[in-house]
Amino acid sequence: MSIKIVFHECYYNSRYAMDPAASExxxxxxxxxxxxxxxxxxxxxxxxxxxxxxLRAHGRNHCERVKQDTLLYELAVLAAGGAIMAAEKAYDGNPAFAVIRPPGHHASADSCWGFCHFNNMAISLLKLYSDKKIKKAFILDFDLHTGDGNINILENRDDGFIVSILNPASAERGNYLREVEAYMKDITDVDIFAASAGFDQGIDDWGALLYPEDYAELGRLMKEYSKKLCKGRRYAILKGGYNHGVIGLITDSFCKGFA
Incomplete structure (x- = not known):
C-alpha cells in the first residue's frame, strides 16, 4: 500500500524561527x-x-500571541492543516505521514516551548472527534523528549474523548521495542492510531539509541495493531530529528514498516 505524504512547499521556509526544527x-x-x-x-x-x-486545542490568548509573528502564524496554521489532512486520510483508510513544521507536541493549551507553537496532533485528533468520527485514540510518541503538550491537552479530558499516550522510556533498543509492543497488546478499544514521529532518538542523532531498522519496526507495529483494532487507521506527524544526513533514511525506514 502506498502512503499519503502530506507536504507543502512552504514548509521548506526556514525563516519563521531560529531553532533546530526550522533549520535550513x-x-x-x-x-x-x-x-x-x-x-x-x-x-x-x-x-x-x-x-x-x-481553538479546539488552544486558548485564544495563546493563538493571538502566535499571530503576532505573521510568518510564524502562517507556517503554524499550515502545519496544523497538514496534520488534519493526515488524520482525515487515515480515518478514510489511507496511511498518512505529515512532513510538516513547526512541530507541536510541546505546545499546551496556553503555552509552548521546544520549537513548538500549535499542537498539531491535538488539533488533528480533536477535529476527528468534533466531527464525531472517533471517540478513542492512541498516540505513540517516540520523540526523544516527552510530548508534554499532547499529555496536557489530550489526557484526562472532561468531554468524553479518551486518548492514551505512550512515550517509551526504555534506554535499551530491544527493550524499547518490547515496551511499545507490550503496550499495544493491551489496547482493546480504539478508533485510530497516531504517531508523534520524532527521529531524534536515532543512533546518529541526539538520543543515540534507535537504528533505522528499529524505526521500521515501530512502523510495522503501528500497522499490525491498527489493522487488528481499528481497520488500519493510522497516521504519523513529523516531530524531532536534527541530523540532516540521516533523517531522510530514517523516515523512509519508518514508512516502509508503516505502509
Whole structure:
C-alpha cells in the first residue's frame, strides 16, 4: 500500500524561527527520497487550519500571541492543516505521514516551548472527534523528549474523548521495542492510531539509541495493531530529528514498516 505524504512547499521556509526544527535543509533529505519513490509515496498538499480548529486545542490568548509573528502564524496554521489532512486520510483508510513544521507536541493549551507553537496532533485528533468520527485514540510518541503538550491537552479530558499516550522510556533498543509492543497488546478499544514521529532518538542523532531498522519496526507495529483494532487507521506527524544526513533514511525506514 502506498502512503499519503502530506507536504507543502512552504514548509521548506526556514525563516519563521531560529531553532533546530526550522533549520535550513532539514526537510530536503526526507522529500528527496519521497519524490524519488513515486510508486511508494503520493504527495498531497494541505490547506491551513482555520482558527476554530486551532481553538479546539488552544486558548485564544495563546493563538493571538502566535499571530503576532505573521510568518510564524502562517507556517503554524499550515502545519496544523497538514496534520488534519493526515488524520482525515487515515480515518478514510489511507496511511498518512505529515512532513510538516513547526512541530507541536510541546505546545499546551496556553503555552509552548521546544520549537513548538500549535499542537498539531491535538488539533488533528480533536477535529476527528468534533466531527464525531472517533471517540478513542492512541498516540505513540517516540520523540526523544516527552510530548508534554499532547499529555496536557489530550489526557484526562472532561468531554468524553479518551486518548492514551505512550512515550517509551526504555534506554535499551530491544527493550524499547518490547515496551511499545507490550503496550499495544493491551489496547482493546480504539478508533485510530497516531504517531508523534520524532527521529531524534536515532543512533546518529541526539538520543543515540534507535537504528533505522528499529524505526521500521515501530512502523510495522503501528500497522499490525491498527489493522487488528481499528481497520488500519493510522497516521504519523513529523516531530524531532536534527541530523540532516540521516533523517531522510530514517523516515523512509519508518514508512516502509508503516505502509
Amino acid at each position: 535543509g532539514r526537510l530536503d533529505g526526507i522529500m528527496k527520497i519521497i519524490k524519488r519513490k513515486s510508486e511508494v509515496y503520493e504527495i498531497i498538499t494541505p490547506n491551513p487550519a482555520g482558527e476554530a480548529e486551532i
